[in-house]
Amino acid sequence: MAYRIGTRGSALATTQTQWVADAMTTADTEFEQVIIKTKGDVTTGSLANLGGTGVFATALRQAVIDGEVDLAVHSLKDLPAKQPEQLRIAAIPERADYRDALCAAEGMTLETLPKGAKIGTGSPRRIAQLLALRPDLEIVDIRGNVHTRLARVKGYEHHHDNAPSAAGSPKGDLDAVVLACAGIDRLGLDWAITQRIDPELMLPAPGQGALAVEVSADKAPDASLAAALAHHDQPAARLEATAERALLATLEAGCASPIGALATYTDGRLRLDAVVAAMDGTKTIRREATTALPVEAITDATLAAAYQLGVKVATMMIDDGADLLPPGPARGNR
Numbered sequence: 001m002a003y004r005i006g007t008r009g010s011a012l013a014t015t016q017t018q019w020v021a022d023a024m025t026t027a028d029t030e031f032e033q034v035i036i037k038t039k040g041d042v043t044t045g046s047l048a049n050l051g052g053t054g055v056f057a058t059a060l061r062q063a064v065i066d067g068e069v070d071l072a073v074h075s076l077k078d079l080p081a082k083q084p085e086q087l088r089i090a091a092i093p094e095r096a097d098y099r100d101a102l103c104a105a106e107g108m109t110l111e112t113l114p115k116g117a118k119i120g121t122g123s124p125r126r127i128a129q130l131l132a133l134r135p136d137l138e139i140v141d142i143r144g145n146v147h148t149r150l151a152r153v154k155g156y157e158h159h160h161d162n163a164p165s166a167a168g169s170p171k172g173d174l175d176a177v178v179l180a181c182a183g184i185d186r187l188g189l190d191w192a193i194t195q196r197i198d199p200e201l202m203l204p205a206p207g208q209g210a211l212a213v214e215v216s217a218d219k220a221p222d223a224s225l226a227a228a229l230a231h232h233d234q235p236a237a238r239l240e241a242t243a244e245r246a247l248l249a250t251l252e253a254g255c256a257s258p259i260g261a262l263a264t265y266t267d268g269r270l271r272l273d274a275v276v277a278a279m280d281g282t283k284t285i286r287r288e289a290t291t292a293l294p295v296e297a298i299t300d301a302t303l304a305a306a307y308q309l310g311v312k313v314a315t316m317m318i319d320d321g322a323d324l325l326p327p328g329p330a331r332g333n334r
């Protein structure tokens, strides 16, 4: 059978969708990419001002609901925490590097960047954690695809002369940008990363580095597609994503500040670290908890335990005043 697999049109989106398609292709199961334009792709201007959640995902999700495509591949971190009833995340494949990446001029790191260095990012979560570490940094709001953002770093084009030209936007005007390692690695641009930022210093967005393969909840996939999806649903990634998204769902109801969260599943234990931070970096609330979760296979009970871990850590943070921190801009760019 051939299936239509929906994707955003960016280089990163089509690369990761092709990765999923290739992984799931068998002798009798193949995939054809269908590119869906989303609001996040056609709107220019700062994402911090665009508002709302899920700007990248909405049109793609609608294409699944309308039956235009059989399945869709998203970056999990672009999906709002609340799952729409018409859709189901059928697979969360093995996760890539979940860390944030500093891509700086001259091999610099967060420790060696000069005082007052100009750092490009539009993510309230990254801004808050950067300023908590280095209040002297000058943050510059940037957006655009991975190539466009990397081209803002001094010397980038000198090192990468076949970089697609980032028409219209400035080049080489920043000391560094912060992006997700996962996206840069998937595009084969890992040489641009000068520091994979330790999650002790900066917690990633909930779901960062993970992909979500979404299908219609009403129309069950046929047997060969269902088998391919089940085979690529990785238990550790599923448990980690469940805890991170439970935390996000709980905090979104009670606090409006930037949120970072990282769950790691190793040796039968699921650990969740999370942070809520004031945008100016002056206050951060960071908590963690671990639960023993020996699993052979994912069941409703293990997923419920992972979800409860997220609720627990979020509740601890609200008790510690996470809901009293000043709000960041409307969400949509983590």
Ligand SMILES: NCc1[nH]cc(CCC(=O)O)c1CC(=O)O
Pocket: 075, 076, 077, 078, 178, 179, 180, 181, 182, 183, 207, 208, 209, 210, 211, 333, 334
């Ligand atoms: N918000 C855009 C977005 N959505 C997913 C990724 C990176 C890949 C991933 O986290 O899986 C990015 C770019 C970035 O934050 O650098």
